[in-house]
Amino acid sequence: MQILASIRYRGEGIIKEVPSKIIPFMYLPEYRNKWDKALQSYKLLEKIDQDTGIYHSVTHSYGMGLISSRDFVDLVHVKPYPGGILTTNSVSVEYSRCPPTPSCVRGYNNPCGYVCSPLPENPEHSKLVVFIQPELGGMLPYSVVETAIPTTLINLITETRAGLKGLKDHN
Numbered sequence: 624m625q626i627l628a629s630i631r632y633r634g635e636g637i638i639k640e641v642p643s644k645i646i647p648f649m650y651l652p653e654y655r656n657k658w659d660k661a662l663q664s665y666k667l668l669e670k671i672d673q674d675t676g677i678y679h680s681v682t683h684s685y686g687m688g689l690i691s692s693r694d695f696v697d698l699v700h701v702k703p704y705p706g707g708i709l710t711t712n713s714v715s716v717e718y719s720r721c722p723p724t725p726s727c728v729r730g731y732n733n734p735c736g737y738v739c740s741p742l743p744e745n746p747e748h749s750k751l752v753v754f755i756q757p758e759l760g761g762m763l764p765y766s767v768v769e770t771a772i773p774t775t776l777i778n779l780i781t782e783t784r785a786g787l788k789g790l791k792d793h794n
Contacts, residue, residue, distance in 0.1 A: 630768075634776030635752040640787050642709040642739035642749050648787055649737060650678070650699055650711055658786025661775060663692060668721055675700045679721050690767065693759055694727040708740040728761040753779060 638645055648654045655665050663681045670676045681694045699713045715731040723729040733756040742748045753776055759768060 630772075631754065631756045632772050632776055633752065633754055634773070634780060635750060636780035636784070637742065638739075638749050638751050638780070638784050638787065639747065640749060641741060641747065642707055645739050645749055645751060645783065645787065646701060646709040646711060646737065648790070649783060650701070652678070654786070654790075658782050658789070659779070660782055661778060668696070668718060671698075674702065677716065677718055679718075681727055685771065686767075690763065690771070691761060692727045693730040693761075694724070695730045695732055695757075696721050697732055706740065707746070708738065710736055710738050712736045728759070730760050731758040732756070733758065751780060751783070 648658075652666050655662065659665065661682055663683050665678065665680045668677045668679050676699055678697050678699055679694065680697070682692050684690060684692045695715055696718045697713045698716045699711055702710050702712060704710065712734070713732060713736050714734045735755045735757075736753075738752045738754075739749050742750055755772070755776070757772070
């Protein structure tokens with residue numbers, strides 16, 4: 624069974640850091656490659672401007688190879704808003720310099736992103752909200768996707784917390 628329509632997922636968590644440190648930590652390869660256990664690789668393919676780039680990510684396979692690695696080519700734009708709020712705004716794109724390969728199933732991210740805002744009651748902490756709506760491609764039963772994606776969201780927030788704490792401990 625192939626899933627043709629995308630499903631929206633939302634995850635949120637509180638992180639002990641300010642948005643201006645969280646958001647770069649989550650999307651810049653020099654950080655993300657060190658903490659995101661879901662990714663086999665993550666790299667910048669092209670920098671369009673200071674706040675916009677095209678990134679390539681490759682996930683690990685799961686379930687002892689039952690779920691193949693996926694790769695995504697995403698246009699990511701970071702935008703600041705008043706009050707210290709930062710967002711990432713992403714969507715998958717076709718990119719001729721990074722065609723699909725037989726080693727991965729090419730996935731597609733419909734519009735998605737992160738919203739990170741300082742907590743009014745404690746501005747040294749932030750609320751991170753993650754919105755994703757992936758099309759994973761390949762032949763995956765709906766039940767597998769419905770189990771894997773929420774776990775991936777929880778792990779993303781948990782690993783971001785741990786990675787930021789580790790970075791602070793080393794500085």
